[in-house]
Amino acid sequence: DKVLVGKKPTGTLLISDLHPGRNLYLLGTGTGLAPWLSVIKDPETYERFDKVILTQGVRFVQDLAYRDYFERELPQHEFLGDILREKLLYYPAVTREAFANQGRLTELMADGRMQQTLGLPPLDPANDRFMICGSPQMLADLR
16 A cells, blocks of 8 residues: 655544554654544544554653643543543553663564554555554655
8 A cells, every 4th residue: 555645734533534454553743633622532442443443652751741640631531431442552652761661662563562462463455544643754654
């Protein structure tokens, strides 16, 4: 499959625009995490996908904005908590200091470390869907 990268930011943030699949990977680096905040709170997301994998790639641990929210607060959400605990997987990664998931998101996916850590099968175009928002370098790496 090809990834098309344009000169200006464009795209869709609508789950309904994606082909059906089992797993939805939300890849975000830096501030590219912001669009996923609404996607992960949309009940339709969990009706369409068995697992939703929210990834966050940053340089330093201190840059993991919302980490506590994803790991502690969101699973206790009054209305969505049960389904989030069952279907949402959060995968933070850090590139410039020691961390459990150390490296670029693209490398961690390509060599299977991300999927292994999360207990998921290897990436499969027949079952996996991706939404991407992040640095130009990540977009280039995904080509």
